[in-house]
Amino acid sequence: MKIGMGTRQDVGGVSVPVDHLIGGSWVSSPQRFETRSPMGWEHLADIARGDDATADAAVAAAVEGFEAWSAFSVGERADALHRLADLIEARNDDIALVETLDMGFLYESMKQRLVARGALNFRTYADLITEHENSTWDAKSMRNQVQRMPAGPAVVITPWNAPFMLSTWKLAPALAAGNSVIHKPAEWSPLSAALLAELTLEAGFPPGAYNLVQGIGEEVGAALVADPRVRRITFTGSPETARHIGRAAAANIVPFTAELGGKGPFVVFADADLDAAAHRAAWQFDDSGQVCLAGTRLLVAAEIRDEFLERFHHHADALVLGDPRDPATDIAPLAHPDHRDRVHGFVERAREAGDIVVRGGQPIDGSLHYQPTLIEPVSNDSEVVQREIFGPVLTLQTFADEAEAIALANSTDYGLSAQIWTASQSRAERVGAAVRAGLVWVNTFLVRDLTAPFGGCGISGIGREGGDYALDFHSDIKTLMILDDTTK
Structure with missing residues (x-):
């Protein structure tokens, strides 16, 4: 692997990084894969193709990054998430165009709804962590308090449809909770994730807090979810892939959430x-x-x-x-x-x-x-x-x-x-x-409060995202019990 400024390619007039982001640096791979546009199947870019060594380096960086990011106060983390949201809004047109070319989503819809929703995802979780109060009660002469602790490095695997919005939906609670992340986007639409990675650097995230690993799911994705240093895994995709990820998560006793589609x-x-x-x-x-x-x-x-x-x-x-x-x-x-x-x-x-x-x-x-x-x-x-x-x-x-x-x-x-x-x-x-x-x-569709629980029954998924449900998943929950002794 080679570390440096990183390779960039022009996509519709937008300069896009096409390497991995690991530990705050752009990292190349000897092998690459291509991404093409659904419009005419024209070539867009050649992307770094991660392997086992890439996955190992990314998790190691996330372990180190977790120490720095989890040490941020709640207010400092919230400020970083708001800065990231500001940068997303400032790059709205670029993100929308790149995703339209890469995945085929309607450009006007991207500009007006989905990029804005990506920024809102980060703002929502920034506000939730600052407004959160630990649950406290007295019982049996004890003062009980439930606290959230950051869990550790989280692997976030996102799908090829609406990739930018769905990436921010998963990344926001993981980062807000104090976890470092390794983000593996889908190989069919990897480019908007690269722009997001770039914005985390501009927002001042510490090295390793956010890591981007590009590549093929069966290759680098499999290595990421099997790494015992990973403490959370969240995935959106097919039930078939979720079964493989679930087995890897179970082997390391790692909590796992999955959103796996529907037949509404x-x-x-x-x-x-x-x-x-x-x-x-x-x-x-x-x-x-x-x-x-x-x-x-x-x-x-x-x-x-x-x-x-x-x-x-x-x-x-x-x-x-x-x-x-x-x-x-x-x-x-x-x-x-x-x-x-x-x-x-x-x-x-x-x-x-x-x-x-x-x-x-x-x-x-x-x-x-x-x-x-x-x-x-x-x-x-x-x-x-x-x-x-x-x-x-x-x-x-x-x-x-x-x-x-x-x-x-x-x-x-x-x-x-x-x-x-x-x-x-x-x-x-x-x-x-x-x-x-x-x-x-x-009598309506696609209208939703982002703090409400989101997830499926049956083979549509495991667990719930949204609001405090996602923050609880990305946390280790602690109960602190203190003897209420008024004589001392």
């Missing part, structure tokens, strides 16, 4: 505002369906099926597929050719199984766009109903009554999110309580 039910009752529900249903195609929270299973009361479908088609027909840099574009390309082929494989197998492709169902020649697709399955056991596709593919099923709606909603192994559309407050509360999901929206 989108339940529409006959008394719902059908146009609002149909419009929102069509917008489940947002980001080409590469959203874990999307309501991909449309469950519609049988008596309104035809009217709902007519309205759904009207709204879906209005969606514009195009270049994500164009403000007129609604639907961007899929992130990678391998993923396009995976999505199309689900649709082809559904056809072979006799499921009815109501609309779409084909890739668009010469691009990574995929037609917004709706499938009516012949059975609730159909693969397209039971497995996460993570593309612009929805299914449509009907139900006869509330009991059947709940049964269908709960009929997969997943349980990340759900949507219920109804005009009845009592039904909303009744069905909302019966649906097994970590998050249930009623």
Whole structure:
């Protein structure tokens, strides 16, 4: 490994570091991997490809960095997080452009929502740690106080969809709690993480508090999660990868959280505002369906099926597929050719199984766009109903009554999110309580308090993120008990 100023490459006019950040220095690797843009599959950059030696160096740096960062007072850590948020806001356009080129996210959405949300994630946790008060009570002549202690180096593994926002969502509580971090972004969209790494240096984080390791998950990621010096692991990705990480975490008795996607039910009752529900249903195609929270299973009361479908088609027909840099574009390309082929494989197998492709169902020649697709399955056991596709593919099923709606909603192994559309407050509360999901929206979508718990049931995940739930995970919890002896 070679340590120095680091290699930089031009990405859409933005200078981006393409090495690892370890112990406050840019570190290269002898091997590299390329990242390409979903728009035309053009080459963007060649990124350092980490290996076992890289992982070892990063964890060693995080161990040293933990001593410095955990010694910061709560106020000092909060100030550093606010400085980082300021820098993110100042680089909004650059971050948005690089992520649009690297992953294909809509540029206007990145600028207006997701980069700002990244800054807000750091501000939220800066405020939470400064506002926190240790729980204290008296019992059995003892004064009891529950304290949080920083846990140690944390490995943070983030996904390729919305990588900047989801990285900040995981990094903010880990850093706020006083842990050093080793951040491993997904190899399909690694560039915005490099810009974030650069900003941590500008924000004055001590060397080793934040470390960035680029590379292939099966290589450097596997080495990171297996290192016994790591004291926390948090991951967003597939259940298959989580099983490997979970085994490594268990071997070292390391707490592990995972957010693993979903197969969200989108339940529409006959008394719902059908146009609002149909419009929102069509917008489940947002980001080409590469959203874990999307309501991909449309469950519609049988008596309104035809009217709902007519309205759904009207709204879906209005969606514009195009270049994500164009403000007129609604639907961007899929992130990678391998993923396009995976999505199309689900649709082809559904056809072979006799499921009815109501609309779409084909890739668009010469691009990574995929037609917004709706499938009516012949059975609730159909693969397209039971497995996460993570593309612009929805299914449509009907139900006869509330009991059947709940049964269908709960009929997969997943349980990340759900949507219920109804005009009845009592039904909303009744069905909302019966649906097994970590998050249930009623008559809305993607509106959330960042201090609320977030996570899934079943194979959608382990543990909860958000607010104090994430801070508790990234801490070792201590109970201090002092004898209340008033005679001394």
